[in-house]
Amino acid sequence: MMSNLFSVFDPSTNMFNTSMNWLSTMLGLLIIPTMMWMIPSRNNAAWNKTMKKMHEELKTLLGTKKINNGSTLMFTSLFSMILMNNTLGLFPYIFTSTSHLTLTLTMALPLWTSFMMFGWINNTKHMLTHLVPQGTPPILMPFMVCIETISNIIRPGTLAIRLTANMIAGHLLMTLLGENGSSMAYSMISILIITQIALLTLETAVAIIQSYVFAVLSTLYSSEIN
Amino acid sequence: MAGDAHVDESQLKGLSKYFNSVTATGRANVAKATYASVGLLILYFTLKPKKKPATK
Numbered sequence: 001m002m003s004n005l006f007s008v009f010d011p012s013t014n015m016f017n018t019s020m021n022w023l024s025t026m027l028g029l030l031i032i033p034t035m036m037w038m039i040p041s042r043n044n045a046a047w048n049k050t051m052k053k054m055h056e057e058l059k060t061l062l063g064t065k066k067i068n069n070g071s072t073l074m075f076t077s078l079f080s081m082i083l084m085n086n087t088l089g090l091f092p093y094i095f096t097s098t099s100h101l102t103l104t105l106t107m108a109l110p111l112w113t114s115f116m117m118f119g120w121i122n123n124t125k126h127m128l129t130h131l132v133p134q135g136t137p138p139i140l141m142p143f144m145v146c147i148e149t150i151s152n153i154i155r156p157g158t159l160a161i162r163l164t165a166n167m168i169a170g171h172l173l174m175t176l177l178g179e180n181g182s183s184m185a186y187s188m189i190s191i192l193i194i195t196q197i198a199l200l201t202l203e204t205a206v207a208i209i210q211s212y213v214f215a216v217l218s219t220l221y222s223s224e225i226n
Numbered sequence: 227m228a229g230d231a232h233v234d235e236s237q238l239k240g241l242s243k244y245f246n247s248v249t250a251t252g253r254a255n256v257a258k259a260t261y262a263s264v265g266l267l268i269l270y271f272t273l274k275p276k277k278k279p280a281t282k
Contacts, residue, residue: 128254136247145260 008175009099009168021095025103028084054079058219067226071219078107079215086167086207090200099167104160111218112156119225130224159217166210170203 011021033043040048054076062068082098089096097103119127131148132141177196184192238246245259246252 125250125254128257129250131257131260132247132253134247134253138242138245138247141245141247141256142260142263145257146264 005172005175006168008171009096011095022097024088024095025081025085025097027088027094028081031084031088032080051076051080054215058215061216061219062223065226068223071222075215075219075222078218079211082107082163082211082214083208086211087204089167089171090203090207096167096171098163099171101160101164104163105156107214108156108159108218112159112221115221115225116152123225127225155221159214163210163214166206170199170206174199174203 011019014020033041033047035041035044055072058072058075062071085096085098085103088094089099131145133144133148136144174196177192177199181189181192238249238252242252244252245256247256
C-alpha cells in the first residue's frame, strides 16, 4: 500500500542504512558492449551503429565551424547516459534517476550556464544579434528582445522539467494501472493487461525520444553561441 | 552573418542605418537599446520617491 501516488519514485534500496538508489545512474555502463575480439560482435556493431548515427545527426546541427569539432562526443555521451537511465527505469524495481529534477537539473544547468558564460563573455555582439531574428518588423523588435531573453533564461528549466515530467507521467500511469488490477473484475483483466503492454511500448518509445530530444536541444543551444 | 551579404547597407538611411533587423550591427544595437530602456525604467521606478500619505 503506497502512502501517496508519488511514493513509487522514492528511493528504497538500502545497504547498511545507506541509500544506494543513485547507483542505478551508472547501471547503463555495464550494458555497453565491450570488445573481446578485433572484429565487432553483433552487439558491438549495433552500439557502434547507434553512436555513429547520433554523431552524424549532431554534426549536421553543429555546422562546419572548427570550434565545434569534437563537441559531438559530449552530446552523444549525454544521449547514451539518458537513454540507459530512461530505458532501464522501465524494468521493475530499477530506480529511474532521470525522473528526478536533481539529476536532470544537474545535467541541464551546468550545460546552459557554461554556454551562456562562454557566449556572453567571448561573443557578446553575436549573442546580442541573436536576440532579434532577421527580418523582424521594426515595431516588434523590442518585444522580440524581451521574448528571446526570457526564452533563453528558461532553457535549463525546460530541458530538465521536460525529461523529468515525461518520465514521471509514464511511470505514474503504469503504477496506477498496476495498482488497480487487484480490485478489478476478471472480465476486465485481459483489457488491463493489453493496455499495460501498450503503455509499456509507448513508454519505451518516449524514453528513447526524450533522450534524443535532450541531446539535440543541448547541441542546438551550443551551436547558437558561436 | 550570412544574411548581411544580400543587404546593401548604403540603402539604409537615418535611424534605420543603426537600428534594423537585417544587419548584425543593427540587430545588436536594437538589443542594447532595449536592455538600456528596460534598465532605465527599472532604475526610475526604484529611485522614484514614494508618496507619503497626507496626515490629518
